Amino acid sequence: MKMTKEKISDEAQSRENPDPHEKNRPIPVMVLVVVSALLIWAIFYILLTHSNDDPTLGDNRSMADLMPKSGNANAAPVDGAQIYMAQCVACHQATGAGLAGVFPPLADSEWVLAKETVPINIVLHGVNGQLTVKGTTYNGAMPSFKDKLNDAEITAVLNYVRSNFGNNAPKLIPDAVKKVRADSEERSQPWNGDDELTKIKE
Numbered sequence: 001m002k003m004t005k006e007k008i009s010d011e012a013q014s015r016e017n018p019d020p021h022e023k024n025r026p027i028p029v030m031v032l033v034v035v036s037a038l039l040i041w042a043i044f045y046i047l048l049t050h051s052n053d054d055p056t057l058g059d060n061r062s063m064a065d066l067m068p069k070s071g072n073a074n075a076a077p078v079d080g081a082q083i084y085m086a087q088c089v090a091c092h093q094a095t096g097a098g099l100a101g102v103f104p105p106l107a108d109s110e111w112v113l114a115k116e117t118v119p120i121n122i123v124l125h126g127v128n129g130q131l132t133v134k135g136t137t138y139n140g141a142m143p144s145f146k147d148k149l150n151d152a153e154i155t156a157v158l159n160y161v162r163s164n165f166g167n168n169a170p171k172l173i174p175d176a177v178k179k180v181r182a183d184s185e186e187r188s189q190p191w192n193g194d195d196e197l198t199k200i201k202e
């Protein structure tokens with residue numbers, strides 16, 4: 001019996017095993033349960049975590065929020081010596097003696113020991129022009145600190161200056177700086193040495 005070519009191949013094929021293929025392997029139930037549980041937990045975690053928090057807190061807090069507020073009884077005390085070392089020492093020196101002919105002394109200075117509004121005004125607005133300190137005339141420029149130091153800091157640094165370097169003036173009363181700051185709000189220029197400061201010293 002003569003076989004056609006097709007017949008042979010049909011028969012040959014029928015003897016072949018089918019192509020192997022991977023069997024269905026369903027994800028084990030436990031894995032599904034654990035993954036779904038984690039997913040549900042994650043969604044609830046995200047939804048619930050922030051619902052009661054003030055959105056302005058957390059990482060959105062600015063430096064200003066974290067700084068101690070002046071007038072807040074819980075605020076960390078401000079260290080006048082530290083502020084002096086950071087803001088004044090470069091010119092007026094650690095001894096408060098200044099630098100002959102350039103930076104006037106704070107030790108025994110009539111401006112430091114004057115009534116409190118005088119040194120407060122000097123630190124708030126700065127001074128330039130001719131200024132006589134202990135008989136010597138200076139003609140330098142003292143920077144303004146009104147935007148650099150807050151009321152508590154100016155109070156602290158002036159209390160430090162007025163009770164060190166041999167000085168012994170009464171401590172500033174609280175809110176004195178606040179009042180002087182408000183009263184001199186209009187001023188945008190430093191005090192013009194003796195000319196202006198002698199007037200506020202009276």
Ligand code: HEC
Pocket residue numbers: 084087088089090091092102103104105106109110111112119122123127128129130131133138139140141142143145157158161193
């Ligand atoms: C960049 C240098 C400089 C810095 C910083 C500086 N001062 Fe002065 N200060 C001067 C100069 C200069 C004068 C005199 C201004 C003039 O000649 O018109 C002066 C004057 C003064 C006076 C009045 C005169 C006297 O000797 O008593 C006081 C008070 C004073 N400074 C306090 C301070 C305090 C407190 C600080 C820090 C918060 C400070 N200064 C930071 C340069 C400086």
